[in-house]
Amino acid sequence: MLETDVTSRYTSLVTRSNRSFNPLFPTLRRDRLTDIVFNNFFQCMLFRILSTLSKKVPKSVYRVPLAMKPQVVFVLGGPGAGKGTQCAKIVENYSYTHLSAGDLLRAERGREGSESGQLIDSYIKEGKIVPVEITINLLRKAMEETMKQDKEKFRFLIDGFPRNQDNLQGWTTVMDSKADVKFVLFFDCCNQVCIDRCLERGKDSGRTDDNKESLQKRIQTYLQSTRPIIELYEKQGKVRTVDASRDVDEVFADVKGILDKEGETFEHLPVCGGRGGGGEGPRARSRGRRAAPPHWGQSWEREPPCRRLAASAFNPLWLKSLFRPLWRFIQG
Numbered sequence: 053m054l055e056t057d058v059t060s061r062y063t064s065l066v067t068r069s070n071r072s073f074n075p076l077f078p079t080l081r082r083d084r085l086t087d088i089v090f091n092n093f094f095q096c097m098l099f100r101i102l103s104t105l106s107k108k109v110p111k112s113v114y115r116v117p118l119a120m121k122p123q124v125v126f127v128l129g130g131p132g133a134g135k136g137t138q139c140a141k142i143v144e145n146y147s148y149t150h151l152s153a154g155d156l157l158r159a160e161r162g163r164e165g166s167e168s169g170q171l172i173d174s175y176i177k178e179g180k181i182v183p184v185e186i187t188i189n190l191l192r193k194a195m196e197e198t199m200k201q202d203k204e205k206f207r208f209l210i211d212g213f214p215r216n217q218d219n220l221q222g223w224t225t226v227m228d229s230k231a232d233v234k235f236v237l238f239f240d241c242c243n244q245v246c247i248d249r250c251l252e253r254g255k256d257s258g259r260t261d262d263n264k265e266s267l268q269k270r271i272q273t274y275l276q277s278t279r280p281i282i283e284l285y286e287k288q289g290k291v292r293t294v295d296a297s298r299d300v301d302e303v304f305a306d307v308k309g310i311l312d313k314e315g316e317t318f319e320h321l322p323v324c325g326g327r328g329g330g331g332e333g334p335r336a337r338s339r340g341r342r343a344a345p346p347h348w349g350q351s352w353e354r355e356p357p358c359r360r361l362a363a364s365a366f367n368p369l370w371l372k373s374l375f376r377p378l379w380r381f382i383q384g
């Protein structure tokens with residue numbers, strides 16, 4: 053900068069402030085300085101009060117809203133109706149964790165040292181429903197472990213459960229107070245299509261129950277035991293039925309329609325929604341997803357209040373507004 057430019061700037065400041073020229077602190081005008089110091093003083097005080105208060109609040113208080121009660125969607129339908137296939141697609145697009153009762157039981161059967169392995173094996177081969185204590189225990193553990201790893205993963209698709217009255221009763225006794233059942237997603241498919249799909253799957257699934265004999269029994273069990281459970285939920289208005297005999301994408305289009313109607317939002321919304329500048333961008337990128345535009349505010353409103361407060365308190369835009377006046381002043 054030319055010396056004359058500097059001088060003329062200082063001179064203009066001096067003229068405006070009617071103050072003598074000070075070469076050491078050329079831009080320190082008392083009227084502006086008072087404003088800025090007071091503005092920043094109050095903003096800093098407010099910030100300090102907020103941060104002190106947040107330290108004083110016991111951790112458990114703001115942890116409570118983060119540890120959400122599990123939200124459950126039961127996924128039911130005949131064997132081979134496409135429950136697993138559709139659940140995988142839901143997980144890809146929505147913030148759900150898929151828990152297949154059948155997969156959990158098969159894993160437990162194969163686990164070394166499992167006490168119930170043999171019992172599970174005989175029930176599966178017979179196409180019968182495994183005693184509820186075993187299934188509930190596996191489901192509960194899986195839900196707890198998922199939520200322990202990530203508190204935001206509190207939405208579950210429980211596939212292939214409850215399959216009979218015993219299952220339902222077990223769930224009501226053990227889990228009713230621990231989880232909320234939102235609705236039942238029912239994949240309606242005729243028996244023959246179900247059997248054909250399972251036989252096709254059986255060619256390379258390695259499942260001991262994907263054979264004609266087991267399938268006949270499984271279909272019978274489904275009709276006698278599971279259909280009444282679906283009807284029971286239907287009476288409560290909790291069943292969302294999808295015609296599952298069509299191709300995968302057509303079925304998923306209906307599933308998507310149901311989830312959207314139920315108020316579900318795509319994965320990047322509930323996890324990474326925000327008003328902009330609230331850190332949702334980095335949060336989304338750390339999960340390999342993109343942040344929702346700030347105007348998709350619906351999910352932001354559904355974030356736990358503590359997370360909203362935290363996002364607002366550390367909002368870079370807000371912090372910028374705190375230091376901007378001082379920075380402008382220093383820059384002249």
Ligand SMILES: Nc1ncnc2c1ncn2[C@H]1C[C@H](O)[C@@H](COP(=O)(O)OP(=O)(O)O)O1
Pocket residue numbers: 129130131132133134135136137138249250252253296297298299300301303
């Ligand atoms: N809509 C669809 N059309 C054709 N095949 C389908 C289908 N949905 C699933 N499948 C195939 C994939 C599997 O090989 C087989 C059984 O599907 P699945 O998702 O494993 O059923 P389920 O979990 O209900 O037992 O059928």
